[in-house]
Every structure is written in structure tokens, then in C-alpha cells.
């Protein structure tokens with residue numbers, strides 16, 4: 001079974017250390033979660049694993065093999081696939097064509113790309129949208145298109161960057177089942193997610209990043225009890241018990257869902273290195289929004305978490 | 307030593323005028339992110355206006371300079387920004403490059419109309435005055451050029467550093483949205499930037515024509531812009547000090563090359579290619595662009611037709627050509643065949659620009675490689691044409707390989723550099739296998755049939771176009787077409803699916819170049835005689851303009867584009883109208899990136915058009931007959947048939 005090891009990876013953007021000596025792993029058959037406040041470096045770490053970002057230091061291993069310098073497309077052939085936090089579906093192609101591009105890319109492995117495509121459309125529940133252009137579907141659907149596309153290359157390791165934002169509650173529920181299902185097929189699923197209910201339900205292992213640093217790793221129960229994690233999420237004014245969130249249906253205490261991360265009020269994290277100083281995203285004064293189909297702009301912004 | 311000093315002085319003077327021109331280019335690009343291909347053409351037209359005022363109307367030199375640099379040129383720049391640039395500000399490089407191409411072509415057309423070829427000469431400033439340093443004679447004009455470059459540099463520096471507006475402009479270089487958030491006035495800023503850019507172009511143009519009192523030339527001054535591209539790239543299009551340094555280095559290189567390089571025939575070409583080589587080097591030194599992430603953007607495309615429809619449209623095109631053969635005069639049959647060869651050339655842009663989004667200004671060079679091969683082999687065998695296509699594909703790979711890291715505008719600029727290098731070093735240069743003047747060619751001899759008549763060539767070219775067109779449509783429907791579009795929409799996502807973006811890019815460049823080369827081979831046979839002037843880089847500008855306006859995403863757009871290009875070449879009197887149509891179409895590209903044919907398709911889908919009983923066939927015929935000379939109406943009919951086919955799902 002497949003295994004990803006990220007060893008002491010550091011990424012610096014000019015003066016900003018986005019990832020600081022982070023060591024995490026993900027194993028086949030398990031759902032591994034990577035959580036942390038906005039700007040913790042989760043997406044950057046995903047970029048390092050997929051080869052879209054060169055790390056300043058540290059190494060990445062897939063099944064014990066050093067892939068730190070392997071180009072992105074070759075990593076994909078080794079079985080790594082991902083979705084993007086800020087959407088990267090192929091806007092001018094239909095939903096079906098989006099998946100087909102991926103199915104064709106691994107033709108040697110797949111029996112029949114057309115069949116694989118149809119199968120995935122059914123499995124992810126995209127029948128209604130199959131012939132729609134990908135830039136014309138709601139954000140939540142576009143995320144599912146990216147998931148289906150990633151699955152079309154039949155990956156051993158699947159990286160999902162905030163896949164459930166834009167999904168309704170019921171959709172999130174079945175999405176959680178899908179994740180368990182994928183893991184039970186032996187895949188390693190590594191997921192970045194702000195929906196703590198979902199994370200606590202589906203994860204086997206959780207890694208917590210804060211300001212680029214790994215501050216905790218363990219089972220959901222261990223991580224919830226960790227004082228460092230609580231501090232990172234609740235901010236400096238470390239308040240006692242009454243700050244805990246509401247209970248969800250499963251009886252989990254949602255300590256960590258302080259605010260909905262997907263409101264579009266705050267600035268998008270800067271991706272252009274030319275900007276001299278970056279304003280820190282302001283804490284969001286907006287109360288949690290109900291889950292629902294997100295905006296169609298494809299630019300889910302980072303919100304205040306503190 | 308004295309010789310060295312002479313060339314150094316010469317180089318600095320040339321560099322000074324490049325610096326003035328390039329700083330204007332940088333100013334407009336940095337504030338609006340629109341690269342002005344027409345910068346050199348602006349310089350050219352303003353030099354003519356100066357001539358008009360000073361030598362035709364009899365105003366004094368200095369007054370004329372003041373009027374042009376502080377009146378006419380800034381006004382032109384501001385109006386251009388207001389009416390054209392602002393409308394395409396949010397479009398991609400494909401559109402903005404094409405729109406500024408339209409301005410360039412329009413300016414040349416206007417200059418030729420207003421100042422018909424004749425004697426237009428200007429004198430040096432301070433003629434007869436000068437300075438002698440050792441044995442070096444520095445003319446008053448040279449001193450003025452250098453002094454003005456220093457003044458321009460100082461004024462720009464002070465402006466950007468100390469005025470509110472200048473500071474805002476520098477902020478815009480870093481981030482336009484951020485600036486708007488903080489209450490900057492982007493519209494005012496970009497008007498002023500374009501006004502200043504145009505004034506600087508005018509100043510450079512006037513100084514350049516005054517330094518060598520020779521005949522004012524429409525093209526050579528326009529082309530001078532390649533030098534400013536190169537200098538501006540030294541500053542990565544945003545840094546003025548580095549642009550000035552780049553301009554001086556380039557000027558010195560030019561001067562030393564003309565002083566010290568061996569003057570054999572092979573080296574003349576090299577010397578002329580120096581700015582282009584410098585440009586290419588600057589581009590290759592660009593830092594690797596990171597794959598863009600974070601934008602879900604599709605580009606509107608036209609619906610791909612069913613193959614049954616494609617077959618029908620092909621049959622109708624062939625029928626129309628046969629009909630044309632029997633109706634048209636000999637000259638017009640030749641023009642029809644020429645239009646079809648150009649249509650093949652235009653078709654080469656469909657997968658490259660239409661599907662993949664790469665803007666290439668080297669297509670005429672690939673076309674030329676095909677023609678050159680046929681001419682050099684001097685054979686009537688079809689293998690010569692195929693060899694031409696193959697060599698063109700190799701040239702395509704040569705363009706793609708060094709520029710693999712470049713995106714968008716920088717890639718387009720690297721194709722300009724390549725085309726310039728091909729033109730000066732190869733096509734004009736018999737010692738490197740070029741034409742050197744012109745070569746005669748033989749007509750094809752295939753399947754036991756000699757294609758001696760133009761009529762036979764017209765049918766052959768139409769058949770080749772149909773086959774290649776069907777191939778392009780099959781490509782779009784198939785696996786590779788999807789990959790090309792996916793790569794355009796998100797190279798990053800493609801890489802994470804295991805697709806090698808570099809391989810795909812090299813392949814599409816090779817394929818596109820091969821199609822252009824094939825067209826060039828047919829063209830060579832048809833023309834009986836071809837020369838280097840047929841394949842200058844400069845021709846690729848109207849080609850790109852026309853094809854993108856006609857519709858670069860569809861095969862019928864390529865056909866229309868080929869015919870329009872032929873019309874532009876064959877009926878100089880219609881040029882003005884053509885340019886008008888193209889200018890409107892180019893500005894409309896911001897809204898309808900699929901060009902005229904795309905617009906026609908959408909009309910057909912539009913119920914209003916249907917209710918008025920206007921199928922696209924009727925509209926297309928109406929428009930096409932108005933734009934193309936009446937005699938080619940048979941071809942126009944087939945254009946609209948092609949469109950019908952495309953609209954059907």
C-alpha cells in the first residue's frame with residue numbers, strides 16, 4: 001500500500017515562511033486530514049507534494065522513493081492526484097470532457113477512457129451537469145468535477161484541498177461516505193478541510209499546521225484535546241470551556257469550528273510574489289454563513305479564523 | 307582607439323533614441339498591462355506629421371517639434387486609450403496584441419494614404435554645427451539626441467518619484483486592483499500613460515528620421531520598434547533604469563557590430579539580426595514563470611460541427627472553386643488560388659492560437675520555409691512540398707524549444723524575435739541557403755498530372771484546405787484537441803493529471819508550422835517566383851490580425867481570413883475599407899473573441915435573426931461581398947456554407 005512522507009519541508013516566499021520544517025505522512029487505506037488556520041501553509045504543502053512548488057528545504061517521499069525533484073506530470077504517473085482550493089477545472093470544456101482528459105492521460109492503465117468517464121460521472125453524481133461547460137456550473141459542482149477528474153487517473157494518493165466548500169449539508173454527508181469508500185479501496189486520502197464536523201467524522205489521522213509549523217498529529221480525539229491546537233484555533237485570549245462550539249448530530253464537540261471559513265469577505269491570499277508587503281487578512285466580523293452553493297466566481301477567499 | 311571612440315559615440319547616440327522610444331513602451335505597458343505593438347508605427351506617423359508641418363506647411367522646425375510632441379502625439383495617445391485600449395483592457399494577450407496590431411496596420415495604411423510615396427526628407431537639427439572630440443565628429447543632431455534622452459530620463463524619474471500621479475503609476479505596476487481599492491484613478495492614469503508613451507514615440511521618431519537624412523519610410527521606422535521591444539525587455543517591461551541601460555547596450559552592440567564584424571555577406575544578416583537576438587536573449591533570461599493557479603476561466607469557443615456537415619461544406623467549397631474557375635478571369639482565378647493558399651496558412655493558426663492560446667507572429671516564416679524548400683529543390687515532385695512542411699515543422703520546434711518557459715506576451719515576443727532572425731539571417735541571405743533576391747519555382751506534378759494551370763492549383767489548394775480543415779476539426783473532437791484546450795485553461799491542473807505541458811506545446815508548434823509550410827510550398831508553386839520579401843516578419847502582423855478578427859477558433863474563420871488576406875494583397879484600393887472593418891472587429895474582440903464568424907454563428911443562434919429570415923448564409927454573403935471585391939462572391943458563398951455547418955450541434 002502506498003505511503004507519502006513529507007520530511008522537514010520548508011517553503012519561504014521572500015521573507016514569509018509559509019511552511020516551516022513540516023513533517024507529515026499519509027497512508028493507503030486511511031483518510032488523513034491536514035488542518036490549520038488560514039495561511040497555515042496547507043495549500044503550499046500540497047503544492048510541494050504535487051511538485052507545483054519547489055521546497056526551500058526538506059524532502060518528499062512516495063513509497064520510500066525520493067520524489068522531491070520529480071516534475072509534476074511524472075508524479076501524477078506515480079499515482080498522485082489532487083484538487084485545487086481555488087478552482088482549476090478546464091472552463092472551456094464540458095464536465096464530461098474535463099474527466100475525459102484525465103481518463104485519456106492514463107490510457108495505458110485504464111481499459112476504456114469513455115467507460116471510466118461515464119462511471120465517474122455516475123459515481124460522483126454529475127449526470128445533470130455532464131454536458132455543461134465547467135465554467136458555468138456552481139462552485140460546489142466544479143469541486144466535484146475536479147474530484148472526478150482526479151479520480152480518473154486512478155490515483156494511489158489523492159490530495160483534496162477544501163473539497164466540501166460549496167456543498168449542501170446532505171451533499172457533505174454523502175461526500176464523507178465517498179471519502180471513506182475511497183480509503184477502503186486502499187488509496188491514501190489527504191484532505192485539507194475547514195469543516196471540522198466532516199474532518200472529525202472521516203479522518204483516521206489529523207495533522208495540525210499553524211503558521212507553517214506542525215503543532216500536533218494524532219487521532220481526532222487526541223488532536224481535539226491538544227492544548228496547542230486549541231490555542232492556535234482560539235487565538236491568544238485563550239478562553240475556557242464556554243468558548244466551545246455547538247454539538248453536532250454525532251455528539252462530537254465542534255471545538256474547532258469557530259467560524260465558517262468560506263465567506264468571501266476577506267482578501268484572497270496573495271499569490272503574486274511581486275507584492276512588496278502583504279496585508280494580513282482581517283478577522284471576519286461576519287457570522288458563520290449557512291452552507292450552500294457558493295459563489296460562482298471560483299475564488300473562495302480565506303476568511304478570518306480567530 | 308579613435309575608431310573605437312567613434313563607434314562608441316555612434317552607439318550611444320543610437321542607444322539614446324532607443325531609450326526614448328523604449329521608455330514610452332514601458333510606461334504604457336507598466337500602467338495598463340497592454341503591450342503596444344503599434345509603438346513604432348506611432349513614431350512613424352508622428353515623424354510624418356512633423357515633416358508635414360515643418361517642410362510642407364513651412365512652420366519652423368522647433369515649433370513643429372513642439373506641436374507634435376506636446377500636442378498631436380499626446381492627443382492621439384489619449385484618444386487611442388479612450389476609444390480602443392480601454393475597451394479591451396480586461397482581455398487576454400491574444401486580443402490585446404491583435405488590437406494593437408490593428409492600430410499598427412491602420413496607421414501604416416493611413417500614412418500611405420495621406421503621404422503617398424514620394425520625397426519626404428527632413429534635415430538634421432543644428433545642421434552644420436557639431437563638436438569634434440579627437441578625430442570623432444559629433445553632429446549637433448547627435449548631441450541633441452543624447453541630451454534629450456538625459457532630459458527624458460530625468461523628467462520621468464522625477465515624475466514617477468515626486469508627483470502623486472507618478473507614485474500612483476508605480477503602484478499600478480505592482481497591483482492594479484489594490485490601487486483601485488485605495489482610490490487611485492486608473493482611467494486617468496492610463497490615459498496619461500498612453501499620452502506620454504505616444505509623445506515619447508513621436509520624439510524618438512523625429513530624432514531618428516533627422517539623424518539620417520534619408521527618405522522617410524513607412525515600414526523601417528515601424529520595425530524599429532523591435533529595437534525598443536528589446537530594450538524594454540531588458541527592463542522586463544517595468545523598470546525604466548534597466549530599460550535605459552538595455553537601450554545603450556543595444557546601441558553600442560549595433561555600432562560595434564557595424565564597425566568590427568567582418569563584412570562578408572553572411573555577417574550583414576547577423577548584424578541586422580542583433581536587436582532580435584538581443585530580444586530573444588532577454589526573454590530567455592526571464593525568470594521561470596510559476597504555473598498560474600486559481601482562476602476558473604474558460605474561453606468561449608464555437609460548436610464543433612459534425613463530420614457529415616464538414617463533408618458537405620468541403621464538397622460545396624470544391625464546387626464553388628470549380629464554378630469560380632469557369633467564371634473568373636485568369637487573374638482572378640490566380641487570386642482565388644492565392645486566397646486558398648493563405649487560407650491554409652490561416653488554418654495553421656487555428657490549433658495554435660485558437661485552441662491552445664499561443665500567439666505566434668512567426669507563421670509567415672514557417673510559410674516561407676515551405677516555399678524556400680520548394681524553390682531550392684526546384685522540383686515538381688510532391689515530395690518537395692512535403693519536405694517543405696517537414697522543415698517548417700523543424701523550424702516550429704526550434705521556436706517552441708527555447709521559449710518553453712515563456713507564457714503569453716513573452717512567448718509572442720519570442721516568435722517576433724525568431725521571425726526577425728529568420729528574415730535577416732536566412733531568407734535574405736543566400737550564403738545561409740536563403741533566397742537572396744528571388745527564385746523561380748516549378749509547378750507540381752502529381753499522380754501523373756501536371757498542375758500547370760492556375761485553375762488546377764485552385765482546386766488542389768481547396769482540396770488540401772478541406773483535408774487539413776477536416777483534420778483540425780477531428781483534432782478538436784479528439785483526445786489531443788481536448789488536451790490543447792485543457793492546457794490553455796489550466797496548465798497546472800494538466801500537469802497534476804500526468805500530461806507533459808512542454809511536449810504538447812512543442813507538438814502543437816510543430817504541427818502548426820507544418821501546415822503553414824505546406825501552404826507555403828503550394829504558394830511557391832502557384833507564384834512561379836518567390837523571394838524573401840514575401841515572408842517578412844512584418845506580414846505576420848496583418849495575418850494574425852485578419853485571422854483573429856475573422857475567427858481563429860474555427861475552420862471557416864480561417865477560410866474567411868485567407869480570403870481577406872488575399873484581398874488585402876490583391877486589391878490595394880479596398881485596403882481602407884478592410885482596415886475599417888478590421889478595426890471594428892478588433893475592438894469587438896473584447897466581447898466576441900471568436901471573431902466575425904463567431905459573431906455570425908451567434909446571430910444564427912439568435913432567434914431574432916431567425917425571425918427576420920436571416921440565416922448566417924444570407925448575412926455572411928452580404929458582409930463578405932461588401933468586404934471582398936465582388937468577383938470572389940462564389941467563394942463567399944462557400945464561406946457561409948461552412949458557417950452553417952459549424953453552427954449545427
Ligand SMILES: Nc1ncnc2c1ncn2[C@@H]1O[C@H](COP(=O)(O)OP(=O)(O)OP(=O)(O)O)[C@@H](O)[C@H]1O
Pocket residue numbers: 013016017018036037038039040041042043044045085269270271272273278302303
Ligand atoms: N506564491 C506565493 N507567494 C508569496 N506568498 C505566498 C505564496 N503562496 C502562499 N503564500 C503565503 O504563504 C502562506 C501560506 O499560504 P497557504 O495558501 O499555503 O495557506 P493555507 O493554509 O492553504 O490557507 P487557507 O486556509 O487560507 O487556504 C500565507 O501567508 C500566504 O500568504
Ligand SMILES: [Mg+2]
Pocket residue numbers: 042043044085161
Ligand atoms: Mg489553502
